[in-house]
Amino acid sequence: MTTGKNQFGSKKKVLRALIATVGCAALAMGGYGCTQAQPDPDEVKVIEIKVSHNQSETHYQTKWLEEVAKRVEEKTNGQVKLTIYSSSQLGTIEDLIDQALAGSDVMTLHNWAQAATLGGVPNIAAISAMYTFTAPEGQSGPGAIYPLIQKLLDSDLFAGWKAELADNGFILVTANWYMGERHIYTDNPNGHPTPEDLKGIALRVPGGVTWQAYFKETPATIVTMDGSEVYTAMQQGTLNGAEGPFAQTLGWSLHELTKSVTLTGHGNDTQGFMLGEKTWNKLSEEQQKILVEAFVWGGDEYTKETIANVEADQKKFEDLGIPIYEADRDAYRALSDLAYTSAAFPEWDPDVRQQIREVTGQS
Numbered sequence: 001m002t003t004g005k006n007q008f009g010s011k012k013k014v015l016r017a018l019i020a021t022v023g024c025a026a027l028a029m030g031g032y033g034c035t036q037a038q039p040d041p042d043e044v045k046v047i048e049i050k051v052s053h054n055q056s057e058t059h060y061q062t063k064w065l066e067e068v069a070k071r072v073e074e075k076t077n078g079q080v081k082l083t084i085y086s087s088s089q090l091g092t093i094e095d096l097i098d099q100a101l102a103g104s105d106v107m108t109l110h111n112w113a114q115a116a117t118l119g120g121v122p123n124i125a126a127i128s129a130m131y132t133f134t135a136p137e138g139q140s141g142p143g144a145i146y147p148l149i150q151k152l153l154d155s156d157l158f159a160g161w162k163a164e165l166a167d168n169g170f171i172l173v174t175a176n177w178y179m180g181e182r183h184i185y186t187d188n189p190n191g192h193p194t195p196e197d198l199k200g201i202a203l204r205v206p207g208g209v210t211w212q213a214y215f216k217e218t219p220a221t222i223v224t225m226d227g228s229e230v231y232t233a234m235q236q237g238t239l240n241g242a243e244g245p246f247a248q249t250l251g252w253s254l255h256e257l258t259k260s261v262t263l264t265g266h267g268n269d270t271q272g273f274m275l276g277e278k279t280w281n282k283l284s285e286e287q288q289k290i291l292v293e294a295f296v297w298g299g300d301e302y303t304k305e306t307i308a309n310v311e312a313d314q315k316k317f318e319d320l321g322i323p324i325y326e327a328d329r330d331a332y333r334a335l336s337d338l339a340y341t342s343a344a345f346p347e348w349d350p351d352v353r354q355q356i357r358e359v360t361g362q363s
Contacts, residue, residue, distance in 0.1 A: 047282050048081045049275065052090040053109035054227040059251035060305055061177070062086045068298035075290045080283065082107070088228045094118065094207060100276035101169050107275040109177070113208020115272065119170035122347035124161045127152070130214040130266040131336040132353055134362060142180045142307050145268045148360040149178065153270070155359045169277040173292055175270055176299035179245045180306045182267030184327075186241030187234065191260040191325035195219070195332055204230050204242040213345070214266070215243075217335040227252055243267070246313035247306060261317055264327040266336075270299075 051069070055061040062084060069082035090096060096108035097118045110118075116125035126132060135144035152158050153175055162172050184192055184203070192198050199219035205211035207224055215222050223239055227248070233239035234257045242254060243266070249255060273295055283291065317324060340353060349355070356362075 046079055046081060047105070047279075047287075048083065049105050049107050049279060050085060050090060051082050051107045051273070052085045052088065052093075052096050054088045054093065055086060055248065056251040056253075057086045059086070059247065060309075061251075061302060064298045064302040064305075067301070068294045071294040071297070072291055075294070076287050080287050080291065088226050092207070092226050097170075097274065100274060100279065103276055103278040105275075105279045105282075107173070107273055107279075109271055109273055111206055111208050111271055112269060113206075113210045115165065115170065115172070115274070116348075117209070119165040119172075119274075120168040121161050121164045121170075122345070123349055123352045124165070125208070125210050125345075125348060126340075126352040126356055128208065128267065128269045129210045129336065129340055129353060131333045132356055133268040133360070142178070142268070142310055145181070146178055146303060146307060148362065149268070149270055150176070151360045152356055157355060157359050165274075166277075171275050171277055171280040173273050173275060174295035174299050175272040176296060176303060177271045177273070178299075178303040178306055179269070179271060180247060180310055181263075181265045182244050183246070183264050184241065184243045184262040184266075185249050185254055185258045185260070186262075187257060187259050188240065189259040189323060191323060192262045192327070193325050194328050195335060197262075201240045202238065204233070204239055209345070210340075211243075213339040214336060217339050230254065231257070245306070246310060246317070250313055250316060255317060255320060255322070258317070258322055261314075261322060261324045262327050263324060264332050265329060266332055270303075 051065060053061060053065065065082075065084045069084055072080050072082055090106065090108075091099075093108055093110050093114055096106050097110060097114060100106050100108060101118070112128040113125045116122050133145050133148050135141070135148075158175075162175075165172050184198075186192065186201055186203070188201065190197070192201070195218045201220045202223050203215060203220040204223050204225055205215050206227075212222055212224065223233075225233065225239075230239065230242050231253055234241065234254065241258070242249070242252075243264075249258070280288065314324065341350070
């Protein structure tokens with residue numbers, strides 16, 4: 001993934017550097033030395049950051065985050081330590097973003113709708129809008145979709161959104177952790193080949209306006225809750241199912257309660273990891289670079305494993321005797337045009353999804 005020469009476009013950092021340079025030149029002209037005091041190595045403080053995500057401890061997202069933490073600690077000589085917390089142990093994503101923006105040393109996984117709302121960049125929500133990405137003709141599956149997403153992440157369009165987030169104190173460390181195609185899993189053995197088949201179903205969707213706006217166009221009852229709560233809700237019968245990638249559903253053990261899978265492929269997006277400006281500024285430039293490079297590397301490895309495991313993950317459902325239905329994707333896709341031209345998105349540009357499609361070569 002290309003991270004760009006100036007990862008976050010921080011105007012404040014440029015201004016501080018300019019002031020320091022001018023001040024140093026003035027001292028030199030007056031005959032004074034201008035060497036910066038170097039900290040005593042024994043007095044260098046260790047920066048400890050708690051990293052939260054909502055996948056299970058056994059999910060391979062946890063494995064790769066642990067590998068990222070090892071890299072960061074090794075390359076910073078132990079001066080930056082990351083502790084990984086799975087299954088939303090530290091709280092909801094929204095709460096953790098608020099904590100990070102308020103100055104706490106926490107880092108959290110997030111989706112683009114959450115970044116749009118809490119980071120103050122409405123257009124970025126379009127990345128997670130349903131059916132924003134469509135595989136090239138004659139190709140299918142996440143292996144066909146992800147190259148399109150990578151084009152977006154490498155684009156000037158995305159770089160501009162990332163800089164806007166940084167201006168609001170929302171530091172996007174990485175954006176390339178791909179979850180795979182999202183489908184629908186419920187306790188209805190007949191599946192949901194058309195949107196009308198969702199009538200009477202209480203369906204969990206992630207936090208964020210893109211999911212809510214889209215699924216409100218279906219007859220399903222929409223329930224928003226943290227992923228760690230879904231299993232219990234289905235077990236108790238207050239929830240009929242959820243949507244998401246195969247790996248996530250297996251990680252939450254929902255295969256134990258699922259009676260059908262409907263292959264809608266409605267979502268194809270990555271997730272990011274963010275921290276607040278106050279924590280970011282505690283890191284030296286070299287430490288910032290190490291953190292970014294480690295998380296991008298981890299995202300690349302995680303994405304490869306996600307794509308490689310899709311068929312095997314689907315087969316786990318088949319081996320359990322759970323029926324898998326092909327959805328009428330044209331019917332499901334048509335709902336996205338209704339949802340994203342509605343009043344639910346008064347702040348984003350009406351043509352933002354088209355902009356994404358253009359920079360990714362989809363139109």
